[in-house]
Amino acid sequence: MTARGLRIVRLANFVTGRSGGLRTALRHLGAGYRAAGHDPVLVVPGERAGVARHPWGTVVTVSGPTVPGTGGYRLLTARRPVERLLTRLAPDRLEVSDRSTLRWTGGWARAHGVPSVMVSHECLTGLLGQWGLPAGRARGLADRLNRRTTGAYDRIVCTTAWAGEEFTRIAAPVDVVPLGVDLTGFHPDRADPALRERYADDREVLLVHCARLSTEKRPDLAVDALAALRRAGVPAVLVMAGDGPSRRALADRAAGLPVHFTGFLPDRSAVAALLATADVVLAPGPVETFGLAGLEALAAGTPVVVNAASALPEVVGPAGIAAYGTPTALADAVVRVLDRPEPARRAAARTRAEQFSWPASVAGFLRVHDAGPVPPTPAGKPPVTG
Incomplete structure (x- = not known):
């Protein structure tokens, strides 16, 4: 843990202005990181490149293609632009909300000495079953892919023990950190x-x-x-x-x-x-x-x-x-x-x-990042520019 706040760069696919739970989670976690004295930067795909600043941190949009049949979801598929962006951002921590197309970022983080976390927001075994694979084949393929994921990142975070089961069954350590809820807005x-x-x-x-x-x-x-x-x-x-x-x-x-x-x-x-x-x-x-x-x-x-x-x-x-x-x-x-x-x-x-709150969720994620609240001091990082 450094004396200043950490730049926590977060990468996420399948985030649009109309997406639901993932977008909500990213915003609340970003706001919590910022309130704790850190510098959250969120990188997402979009129609065109851009930079915007919000109460939950800086959002950098990288042009990415739409995924057919998803109603407008996009992916960060261009590796070189994302690599250049990561190098320019110089993160202290990398947090990735994608377990497939962005798996390579774990290797980038390791090569640059940046601790990395992958947040699993979906059950791969379940999704493969939804796509028509028989249970045995779905489980076997999920296990192989999950081993690659656990080998790519330093830490794996799941939001429930249920979600973590497909990692624990391959003897991979998992940090279970529940999400929170806006107890004022939803009442x-x-x-x-x-x-x-x-x-x-x-x-x-x-x-x-x-x-x-x-x-x-x-x-x-x-x-x-x-x-x-x-x-x-x-x-x-x-x-x-x-x-x-x-x-x-x-x-x-x-x-x-x-x-x-x-x-x-x-x-x-x-x-x-x-x-x-x-x-x-x-x-x-x-x-x-x-x-x-x-x-x-x-x-x-x-x-x-x-x-x-x-x-x-x-x-x-x-x-x-x-x-x-x-x-x-x-x-x-x-x-x-x-x-x-x-x-x-x-x-x-x-x-x-009332047993779930965003402050508790933020604290759990920061523990995984080996971070915590810091005094308000100069960030010590170059500002994010377009």
């Missing part, structure tokens, strides 16, 4: 009677699915769970908050059902109000490694039904119900949640969320 007081009136009447159950509408999130399960509830006589309605490449197919699937698509909600206060107004939030994704939207729902005082195959049971604890990833199981879990007295289930949700 039960954000509930809006006018918003509820827009989507449901007094007799109806308001369900919300808040996630990117893409295959790996399994939003189709939310629509099918609604159908199962309606068949069972439960007067439920569903609001799908978010956008993505699956939206058109989902709209077709939801034909004849009371499903409302909000599209992308850029205003976080609008998201907070919707989550606080809901009776139950659905998080059916089977490969979620943390599920920040589910935690935000708990902070808003709303219980969550989650996929038992994901990391979310570890996050929501007794404030939600885990169900196997079938429409019937999810629908049954919704009914079980609603059987709990409303004041008790909302209080339990908020209490659970």
